[in-house]
Amino acid sequence: QKEVEQNSGPLSVPEGAIASLNCTYSDRVSQSFFWYRQYSGKSPELIMSIYSNGDKEDGRFTAQLNKASQYVSLLIRDSQPSDSATYLCAVNMEEAGDMRFGAGTRLTVKP
Amino acid sequence: GAGVSQTPSNKVTEKGKYVELRCDPISGHTALYWYRQSLGQGPEFLIYFQGTGAADDSGLPNDRFFAVRPEGSVSTLKIQRTERGDSAVYLCASSLMGENTEAFFGQGTRLTVV
Numbered sequence: 001q002k003e004v005e006q007n008s009g010p011l012s013v014p015e016g017a018i019a020s021l022n023c024t025y026s027d028r029v030s031q032s033f034f035w036y037r038q039y040s041g042k043s044p045e046l047i048m049s050i051y052s053n054g055d056k057e058d059g060r061f062t063a064q065l066n067k068a069s070q071y072v073s074l075l076i077r078d079s080q081p082s083d084s085a086t087y088l089c090a091v092n093m094e095e096a097g098d099m100r101f102g103a104g105t106r107l108t109v110k111p
Numbered sequence: 112g113a114g115v116s117q118t119p120s121n122k123v124t125e126k127g128k129y130v131e132l133r134c135d136p137i138s139g140h141t142a143l144y145w146y147r148q149s150l151g152q153g154p155e156f157l158i159y160f161q162g163t164g165a166a167d168d169s170g171l172p173n174d175r176f177f178a179v180r181p182e183g184s185v186s187t188l189k190i191q192r193t194e195r196g197d198s199a200v201y202l203c204a205s206s207l208m209g210e211n212t213e214a215f216f217g218q219g220t221r222l223t224v225v
Contacts, residue, residue, distance in 0.1 A: 004153075006153075032212070034213065034214075036216075042218075043202055043216040043217060043218050043219045044154065044202070044216050045216070046213055046214070046215060049213050088153055088154070090214075093167075096159065096166065096167040096169075097142070097159065097161065097166055097167065098144060098156060098159035098166070098167045099144060099156070099159075099204075099214055100156055101146070101153040101154045101155075101156070102153050103152060103153040104152075104153045
């Protein structure tokens with residue numbers, strides 16, 4: 001099992017819709033979880049971090065964490081064409097302390 | 112500095128040559144990460160430093176790859192006897208130590224081995 005797994009997509013949603021991105025992880029004791037956005041040809045940009053079970057909202061973005069299910073998700077409300085990018089899920093490996101990434105989900109928001 | 116700085120931004124080298132890639136982290140960040148990213152893939156973990164020491168180097172693909180961080184700030188990733196399969200974008204990130212810290216990336220070095 002990979003340490004961090006994401007559906008590679010592509011995921012396509014119409015402008016104004018909700019985009020839902022999912023991620024599962026293997027390390028049961030991980031405590032820190034992150035979502036990065038990566039535009040083509042650019043480096044990853046941190047958009048959300050979440051450390052406790054439940055929801056965390058920041059503007060149009062909501063991160064959801066369920067440690068019992070080893071599952072973390074990102075919801076993007078009122079999706080805009082500028083949200084079109086690859087979204088990377090990252091998890092801190094508690095024992096080693098380093099951060100591992102999923103393969104990313106490519107999102108396209110169609111006008 | 113204001114952000115993570117990586118140099119060079121692009122490097123083209125011949126197969127078999129030696130290359131060094133440099134990362135200058137955000138001032139005060141004691142944790143530093145190196146990743147490699149190929150087209151269409153997520154960042155692949157290479158090595159993680161806490162201060163001057165490599166806390167986890169399990170991602171280095173083979174003994175041609177080596178990284179140092181002698182003063183706990185700037186880090187250099189060294190690749191010996193480069194192969195065409197080493198071509199990728201090499202990303203560096205840094206963060207504070209402790210719980211619940213967020214890592215920030217540099218712009219990457221695109222390495223092309225011809």
